[in-house]
Amino acid sequence: MREQSRCNLAAEVLQSSGTLHIRAMGTSMLPTLWPGDLVTIQSQDFEQVEPGEIVLFLREGRFFLHRAVKKSGVGKAVFLLTRGDSMPQNDPPVQPGELLGRVTGIRRGGSVIAPVRRLSWFDLMLARLLGYSNLCQRLALRRRGRGRDFNSGFEFSGDQAVV
Numbered sequence: 001m002r003e004q005s006r007c008n009l010a011a012e013v014l015q016s017s018g019t020l021h022i023r024a025m026g027t028s029m030l031p032t033l034w035p036g037d038l039v040t041i042q043s044q045d046f047e048q049v050e051p052g053e054i055v056l057f058l059r060e061g062r063f064f065l066h067r068a069v070k071k072s073g074v075g076k077a078v079f080l081l082t083r084g085d086s087m088p089q090n091d092p093p094v095q096p097g098e099l100l101g102r103v104t105g106i107r108r109g110g111s112v113i114a115p116v117r118r119l120s121w122f123d124l125m126l127a128r129l130l131g132y133s134n135l136c137q138r139l140a141l142r143r144r145g146r147g148r149d150f151n152s153g154f155e156f157s158g159d160q161a162v163v
Contacts, residue, residue, distance in 0.1 A: 002008055004061030011058055014100055018043045022056075022063065024080055027137060028084025029054070030130045031123055032115070033106065039065060040105035046096040049080060052117030054103035057082070057094050065103065066091060085119060086131030 014020040020041040024033040032054070033039065041056045049055060051070050056063060060160040069090055073079050079093035106113040119127060130137045 001061075007058055007061055007063050010063070011100055012112075014041060018041070018055075022065075024065060026065075026084075027130070027141070028087050029067070030086045030137065030140070031126050032067075032085050032119070033065060033109065035141065038107040039103050040107070041101040042104045044099065044102040046078070046080070046099050049099065049102060050117075054115050055080070055082060055094075056100045056103070057098040058100055059094075061101075064091070077098055084131075085123075085127040086137075088131060108157055 003064055010020055011116065014031050022039050022041060024037040025035055049068050049071070053068050054065055055068050056065050056117045058064075063083070066087075069081040069083050071078060071080055072093070078100065079095055082094055083090045085134065091120070103115045106115060110126045130140055
């Protein structure tokens with residue numbers, strides 16, 4: 001319940017200010033997003049989302065940052081297919097009302113990285129390896145110095161929230 005309230009509050013901040021900063025916490029987007037990365041989200045209309053973009057959506061009281069694979073459907077039955085880079089299958093379809101925005105920047109350490117729409121061959125193979133092997137994933141996280149200590153608290157800075 002508390003997590004759902006925090007996500008709803010962050011969604012309201014994004015809708016009112018147009019920008020939100022959140023910390024990546026999971027491993028489904030490895031190697032594109034690492035736990036602890038600070039991700040900048042820009043509010044985005046469903047119609048403007050393009051395949052390859054990393055999008056933020058709210059489902060069952062939780063945020064998901066996954067890559068848009070494609071749009072499907074016709075008329076009012078349009079939906080978005082998404083998948084984490086290191087996940088073997090697509091997520092259940094994302095409805096227009098679940099979409100909150102798209103990733104416009106990734107801050108890792110002291111660097112800001114622009115999100116790529118298409119993984120390189122090497123990154124795609126690395127994503128699959130990290131998705132299928134828990135041992136490889138744990139070793140990669142340890143090597144990155146990220147471990148599993150995720151900061152999940154809010155920090156407000158001006159009109160922007162960091163989740």
